[in-house]
Amino acid sequence: MYVGLLRPRLNLNVHGGTGGAGGQGGEQGGGGGTGEGAIVNAGPGTIVVREKGTGGWLLAANVFKQWKSQSGRTLWCRGMPGAGKTVLVSMVVDDLSAECQNNRDIGVACIYLNHKEVHNQTPSKLLAGLWRQLVLNRDIGSDAKKLYERHREKGTAPSLEEVASVLSSSLKEFQRLDIHAMEDDLRKYVDAQIGSPPRLRTHVRKQSGLQEEIHSKINTQTVDGMFLLAKLHIQSLSTKNTIKALQEAMKELPKSLDDSYDIAMQRIDDQTEEDKNIARSTLIWVANAKRPLNRLDKDNVPDINIILSVCAGLVIVDKESSVVRLVHYTTQEYLDKIQAKQFPDAQTDITRTLLTFLTFDGYPDSSWNSGNLPPLADYSQYCLAHAAGEPEVQLREILLKFLGQAFQWMNILNSTRSQRPVWDSLPWEYSDQPSQPSALWIAAAANLVETTKFLLQGTPSLQHSKDQEITVASYCGHEEIVGLLLEKGANVNAAGRYHGSSLQAAAAQGHTELVSLLLEKGADINAAGGGYGSSLQAAAARSYTEIVAILLEKGADINAAGGGYGSSLQAAADGGHTELVSLLLEKGADINAAGGRYGSPLQAAADGGHTELVSLLLEKGADINAAGGHYGAHCKLLLMEVTQSSSASFLIRAAADGGHTELVSLLLERGADINAAGGYYGSSLQAAAAGGHTEVVGLLLEKGTDVNAAGGLYGSSLQAAAARGHTEIVGLLLEKGATFPE
Numbered sequence: 102m103y104v105g106l107l108r109p110r111l112n113l114n115v116h117g118g119t120g121g122a123g124g125q126g127g128e129q130g131g132g133g134g135t136g137e138g139a140i141v142n143a144g145p146g147t148i149v150v151r152e153k154g155t156g157g158w159l160l161a162a163n164v165f166k167q168w169k170s171q172s173g174r175t176l177w178c179r180g181m182p183g184a185g186k187t188v189l190v191s192m193v194v195d196d197l198s199a200e201c202q203n204n205r206d207i208g209v210a211c212i213y214l215n216h217k218e219v220h221n222q223t224p225s226k227l228l229a230g231l232w233r234q235l236v237l238n239r240d241i242g243s244d245a246k247k248l249y250e251r252h253r254e255k256g257t258a259p260s261l262e263e264v265a266s267v268l269s270s271s272l273k274e275f276q277r278l279d280i281h282a283m284e285d286d287l288r289k290y291v292d293a294q295i296g297s298p299p300r301l302r303t304h305v306r307k308q309s310g311l312q313e314e315i316h317s318k319i320n321t322q323t324v325d326g327m328f329l330l331a332k333l334h335i336q337s338l339s340t341k342n343t344i345k346a347l348q349e350a351m352k353e354l355p356k357s358l359d360d361s362y363d364i365a366m367q368r369i370d371d372q373t374e375e376d377k378n379i380a381r382s383t384l385i386w387v388a389n390a391k392r393p394l395n396r397l398d399k400d401n402v403p404d405i406n407i408i409l410s411v412c413a414g415l416v417i418v419d420k421e422s423s424v425v426r427l428v429h430y431t432t433q434e435y436l437d438k439i440q441a442k443q444f445p446d447a448q449t450d451i452t453r454t455l456l457t458f459l460t461f462d463g464y465p466d467s468s469w470n471s472g473n474l475p476p477l478a479d480y481s482q483y484c485l486a487h488a489a490g491e492p493e494v495q496l497r498e499i500l501l502k503f504l505g506q507a508f509q510w511m512n513i514l515n516s517t518r519s520q521r522p523v524w525d526s527l528p529w530e531y532s533d534q535p536s537q538p539s540a541l542w543i544a545a546a547a548n549l550v551e552t553t554k555f556l557l558q559g560t561p562s563l564q565h566s567k568d569q570e571i572t573v574a575s576y577c578g579h580e581e582i583v584g585l586l587l588e589k590g591a592n593v594n595a596a597g598r599y600h601g602s603s604l605q606a607a608a609a610q611g612h613t614e615l616v617s618l619l620l621e622k623g624a625d626i627n628a629a630g631g632g633y634g635s636s637l638q639a640a641a642a643r644s645y646t647e648i649v650a651i652l653l654e655k656g657a658d659i660n661a662a663g664g665g666y667g668s669s670l671q672a673a674a675d676g677g678h679t680e681l682v683s684l685l686l687e688k689g690a691d692i693n694a695a696g697g698r699y700g701s702p703l704q705a706a707a708d709g710g711h712t713e714l715v716s717l718l719l720e721k722g723a724d725i726n727a728a729g730g731h732y733g734a735h736c737k738l739l740l741m742e743v744t745q746s747s748s749a750s751f752l753i754r755a756a757a758d759g760g761h762t763e764l765v766s767l768l769l770e771r772g773a774d775i776n777a778a779g780g781y782y783g784s785s786l787q788a789a790a791a792g793g794h795t796e797v798v799g800l801l802l803e804k805g806t807d808v809n810a811a812g813g814l815y816g817s818s819l820q821a822a823a824a825r826g827h828t829e830i831v832g833l834l835l836e837k838g839a840t841f842p843e
Contacts, residue, residue: 668691
């Protein structure tokens with residue numbers, strides 16, 4: 102059973118509480134690897150704030166019980182903003198996790214979307230996130246685990262097709278349950294809220310019937326089923342100094358969230374100048390932060406309770422994680438809408454604070470290298486993300502000062518990489534950065550267009566090629582900066598390091614328009630070098646079909662040899678990109694081109710268990726007995742000795758070792774020798790037995806394989822299964838006549 106919980110909301114905090122009203126819900130972000138930033142392990146403590154007795158209706162609902170008791174189903178939960186989805190879905194995750202923790206046949210995985218990390222929420226990363234949770238938390242079988250290990254070994258990410266194929270069988274049926282604030286739940290919630298603010302609590306104690314009067318004005322009908330709107334109403338009423346003022350306010354309670362937010366902002370502006378400034382500064386930072394804020398400099402900021410009291414209920418703090426965040430994702434949307442009018446200098450103010458800190462005499466302190474970063478230094482890694490645009494014009498002097506010494510800061514960030522969140526688009530996260538980058542390199546990497554223009558002013562042409570600058574700008578997709586560098590004479594064909602050239606860097610990252618620009622400016626379409634070997638191989642390996650088509654149309658050599666994959670066809674086959682393989686074959690790719698880490702496109706497809714693709718290649722004339730390939734000697738997934746002739750027997754052993762039942766069946770149908778000896782395990786049966794692939798073992802035995810064939814690492818299939826502790830396979834082999842050697 103697989104449980105997918107997809108929420109139609111954008112969550113504001115990947116480390117702390119979710120975006121529900123009153124700090125409802127809590128999250129713990131997942132670590133590195135694929136889908137990082139989009140993965141959450143919802144465990145004990147997820148429900149941070151939930152009024153006692155609320156929410157039980159969901160776990161008791163028949164539709165939930167049916168979904169929970171049947172396999173292959175997805176429960177789709179939808180509801181209006183503030184209806185309590187965060188709390189209810191978190192309850193579901195906790196309920197399932199607690200019940201299933203000792204059942205290894207059930208995997209529980211979930212996705213929380215973070216409004217602050219939209220750049221990481223691509224389809225492949227989100228699906229990979231679900232897959233990764235299941236791999237880490239459960240023994241879910243061979244396919245997902247082999248896929249994970251295969252890409253981890255190569256340092257690559259799985260393609261959307263690969264991840265989708267692992268998960269698709271679990272997403273076949275859907276049920277829908279609308280979530281809204283139940284009257285009983287809302288009443289309990291309002292009662293709890295009334296008991297918190299001192300003034301409101303005092304008014305209710307003084308006048309009997311006032312609490313019921315509040316309930317008559319704040320109910321499921323008047324708040325349209327939204328806990329959040331009820332919370333904002335209570336926050337507004339809690340500021341009234343007299344019962345009469347409270348009753349008058351209840352006559353004019355706003356009907357929408359935006360109206361409630363307008364009133365909250367007015368309350369902020371009506372405070373003393375000091376309190377108003379604290380509140381506005383807090384909103385600027387929390388709403389514009391590039392990641393959740395959970396470390397405060399206690400000597401330089403007001404007490405957190407003061408901050409919360411002056412922000413009119415728009416900001417909350419998660420007790421578990423100490424993250425300061427907005428009360429709901431709709432609050433972020435509201436502040437985004439009013440920022441140009443209410444906070445026009447927000448980005449400049451943040452940038453000024455960060456750059457002032459980073460350029461202060463004595464910084465960076467040598468102690469920072471050990472990871473002992475003060476709170477503001479920890480967040481200052483995002484200074485250039487805030488600086489792009491108007492701030493870099495207004496703050497040019499201090500920005501240039503920082504760029505001149507930024508390499509020191511980059512060294513500190515690199516030394517503390519494992520202790521802080523990673524944001525892929527930051528210049529200091531670029532894997533191929535120079536040891537002491539110039540101000541121009543950092544500006545190009547950070548997309549500081551105005552700063553790049555300024556640094557290039559007065560230079561009629563560059564006296565030497567800015568290969569590192571143009572390569573990093575191409576990699577990051579900064580089209581305008583690439584244009585500026587080329588205008589000043591930068592060499593469009595400057596040799597890069599890992600990425601080979603600016604064209605290869607752009608192709609590898611899927612920047613279609615930039616690829617067209619570089620070609621228009623004279624980029625060598627067949628330039629060899631770099632990690633991929635060529636721009637075409639880079640695009641094929643990453644499955645950027647549109648870029649592949651553009652490159653072929655412009656004259657890219659479809660059969661150019663070189664690079665890790667040997668050819669563009671092998672690069673596409675390795676990732677299981679069937680559509681792209683078809684395109685390349687249609688355009689004349691050599692189906693039996695030898696070379697690369699797998700030896701041939703067919704072996705690359707077989708290694709990945711891409712049955713449909715293997716079938717396509719065989720139909721198109723791929724030689725099942727083609728020799729070649731050296732990757733198997735180094736790949737933990739195959740553990741194959743390919744130092745001698747590679748053939749159909751290699752393919753079937755590779756498929757058996759990978760647990761690819763359909764592929765083994767296909768290869769046998771195509772004439773592969775079921776008893777072919779050789780390789781690390783000696784036979785296909787031993788490879789499957791060692792890997793614990795019961796279904797493949799059963800298929801091979803059914804097709805007549807020699808159950809007692811000797812050779813390989815373990816000597817026999819029975820010994821392989823016994824050594825690896827696969828008791829079910831041991832029993833199956835003994836049943837079919839396997840014996841231990843004397």
